[in-house]
Amino acid sequence: MPTRILLQIDNDPQPSSFDSVVAIDAGAEQLLRYGNVQPDSVVSLVHGAMFTRGGEDLRSTAIFIGGSNVKAAEELMATVAKTFFGPVRVSVMLDANGCNTTASAAVVAAARHIDLRNAQAVVLGGTGPVGQRVAQLLAHDGARVTISSRSAERAEQACNEVREKLDGTQQLTAVSSEQIKADISILEQQQIVIACGAAGIELLSKEQIEELPNLCVAIDLNAVPPAGLGGIAVTDKAQPIGSGVGYGAIGVGGLKMKTHRAAIQALFESNDQRLDAIEIYGIAKNIG
């Protein structure tokens, strides 16, 4: 078996050291790191990966796409996919800013406490890359999902973007924080609350969470004080809160890290894998 080579392609000037460490821990034997990669400069990198080895050996080369700009990383992913043809391809994974591994770990943690089919879930601050993926994965498994934002338009736009990634049968509703304030029943019906707001922003207080009558699980993905969900510590893992349990960002972090490593390992199993939100969620589910 040839050396396992991972091309780490990143849209930031310096490729993420976090992603490099995880790649090496997951068994990448040679890591080729490229920063500041744009769609027009990625093609030659992909050619270098796909034209140097042939047949079975192609599975020992893979591509990881990262960077803090998730939209730009999605464009890179689309360009990479278009560059392949027939069997002349290598496996590729997108986890820019940890969006897919973090969202996957959060939804798997939620599913430990409630059957997602027909569960009522709200994704607070759900317009960002992590929130949209959390909403996508919850809806994919049958939950009825509400996305909240400070702006009704941005919430609706996020719902539309999530719908485009699904088959159209899923239930997604947009609400603004003003609507939530004006109508308490929007929160009261929720069984799953996942806070995906920007770092260091409280979205719900401890009292608000404790008053939710149907709450099964509340997850806060913000690791920067103050907590996104009051009363949930960053290390909490299935700690009782109100009528349910709570997880903090580090509480779901163990599963996120395992998922990231397992996804890198999966890249080297064949040369035709495209690991994005749903595929990485599948890997997280297998870990549990």
Ligand SMILES: NC(=O)c1ccc[n+]([C@@H]2O[C@H](COP(=O)([O-])OP(=O)(O)OC[C@H]3O[C@@H](n4cnc5c(N)ncnc54)[C@H](OP(=O)(O)O)[C@@H]3O)[C@@H](O)[C@H]2O)c1
């Ligand atoms: N544990 C991990 O490994 C890990 C990995 C990645 C991310 N994270 C965390 O996961 C969370 C979501 O990540 P992300 O990259 O999706 O976040 P993001 O894009 O930075 O922010 C998500 C949303 O937060 C809302 N927001 C921004 N400023 C706000 C404010 N002052 N008040 C209320 N809402 C505000 C915005 O929605 P609107 O403007 O539409 O209201 C924004 O779309 C973050 O806390 C991040 O730190 C954790």
